[in-house]
Amino acid sequence: MQGIFSCAVRWGLIKPRICGVESAQTSPIVVEQMRAELLAEAWLRDATSVVVLAYAGLRPQEALALPWCNVRNRSVLIDRARATRA
Numbered sequence: 628m629q630g631i632f633s634c635a636v637r638w639g640l641i642k643p644r645i646c647g648v649e650s651a652q653t654s655p656i657v658v659e660q661m662r663a664e665l666l667a668e669a670w671l672r673d674a675t676s677v678v679v680l681a682y683a684g685l686r687p688q689e690a691l692a693l694p695w696c697n698v699r700n701r702s703v704l705i706d707r708a709r710a711t712r713a
Contacts, residue, residue, distance in 0.1 A: 630673075635661050640657055640661050640664070683703045686708065688709045
């Protein structure tokens, strides 16, 4: 995911978050621009990841534990989250 968002910053589609400051929610226009750029580079899996994360509103632990078989045509099955270290 870091690589995807690094590309989005380089392309000027999103701004990096400043420590301690919450960024605004990414608009659908920006999400679709990111998706189009990734598809233009034939990065289908990355484009899918961006859309799933943005539109499903997954938490980082949920995204890390999400198997591709749970991403369906019109739904995403979230049934687990990766445990965080204490």
